[in-house]
Amino acid sequence: MKYSIKNNNLNELIELAKKGDMEALEEIIKRQQKTVFATLYYLNAKPDEIMDITQEILFKVAKNIKKLKNPRTFKSWLNQIIINQFYDTLRKKQKSVKKVCLDNQDENKPNFEAPDFASNPYQKAVDKELEFAIKNSIYKLPDPFKAAIIMRELQGLSYEEIAQATNSNIGTVKSRIARARLKLQEYLKPYLS
Amino acid sequence: MLKGNLTCEDISRLLLPYIDDKLSENKRNRVAIHLRNCPFCMEKYRIIKSLFDKIQQRNIQRAKKFQQYALLSAYCDNEVSDTMKDNIEASLALSCDLVERTHKINTLKKLLNTTFEKQFEYIELNLEKSIIKRLEDEKLINKIKKLFKRN
Numbered sequence: 001m002k003y004s005i006k007n008n009n010l011n012e013l014i015e016l017a018k019k020g021d022m023e024a025l026e027e028i029i030k031r032q033q034k035t036v037f038a039t040l041y042y043l044n045a046k047p048d049e050i051m052d053i054t055q056e057i058l059f060k061v062a063k064n065i066k067k068l069k070n071p072r073t074f075k076s077w078l079n080q081i082i083i084n085q086f087y088d089t090l091r092k093k094q095k096s097v098k099k100v101c102l103d104n105q106d107e108n109k110p111n112f113e114a115p116d117f118a119s120n121p122y123q124k125a126v127d128k129e130l131e132f133a134i135k136n137s138i139y140k141l142p143d144p145f146k147a148a149i150i151m152r153e154l155q156g157l158s159y160e161e162i163a164q165a166t167n168s169n170i171g172t173v174k175s176r177i178a179r180a181r182l183k184l185q186e187y188l189k190p191y192l193s
Numbered sequence: 194m195l196k197g198n199l200t201c202e203d204i205s206r207l208l209l210p211y212i213d214d215k216l217s218e219n220k221r222n223r224v225a226i227h228l229r230n231c232p233f234c235m236e237k238y239r240i241i242k243s244l245f246d247k248i249q250q251r252n253i254q255r256a257k258k259f260q261q262y263a264l265l266s267a268y269c270d271n272e273v274s275d276t277m278k279d280n281i282e283a284s285l286a287l288s289c290d291l292v293e294r295t296h297k298i299n300t301l302k303k304l305l306n307t308t309f310e311k312q313f314e315y316i317e318l319n320l321e322k323s324i325i326k327r328l329e330d331e332k333l334i335n336k337i338k339k340l341f342k343r344n
Contacts, residue, residue, distance in 0.1 A: 022325055029321040038313045058320055062328045127308075134308050152270065153305040159272045174272070178263035185301055192300055 014071035044139045076164035137187035149180035199227045204234045269298045
């Protein structure tokens, strides 16, 4: 049977990528891109910026993976990068003035297009109203609660991993997740009965 | 600095810090002496003190309720120790209220999980090739830069 990198688990891929295996690195990016995209979506990044920030985060991951000491801390490390990049972009945007690119680029063909939610078939299956309510309820949460609940429910991170990613302790994570849940229960009451 | 016996007016000012236990020992004693001898101020003290106690009690109850909720929430995430898990399960067997609260947390979890799954199920992202290309380009540029520096 032909060996395929796709059969390796994440830890094995990280070990290989740390040694310079580009195929393993490509597979890691392939597996993580949706997570990064979805996390940014619920952190309330602007739709037209999500793709740019996602690329920036994945590039940082690819560039710095050799510096990651323990593959088991990958998820925490990735989330640290996501959070830092997200808030960096917010800060820069507040300071920057709109710039015009003078490079000769074909404006009609951007490298990547943000997925168009309206044109995908899944739209039929998802209860749009519920999704909208959930998205807005998460947006309304204070930042630390928002990050904690996204990491837990969207990505399935353990409390320890969330604590590492947010530079806090497990008790704080437990309390933030509970607070987030209490608020979400209140906001989403009509959908929970 | 208050000298001599305290007046009822002094007591009005000192009553809140007295209840909050924020007075020096000397002042605290003098307020206590006045209260013992003045039924009017004593009544005022009793009313305010009972209000304070009620608020404090409510805060303690609220904090306890949240602690309990946080524990249930961690239990639903399977993030409690085995001993704690046994304790919680024993409590659940005895309390319908706790069962209902746990059920609500699990319903919320399920609602979020299924929505997240559906929301991104059909999104196709193919960024891996371009990221690797960008990384290789950057490596090449750095190599060229180093070469130029050496020369």
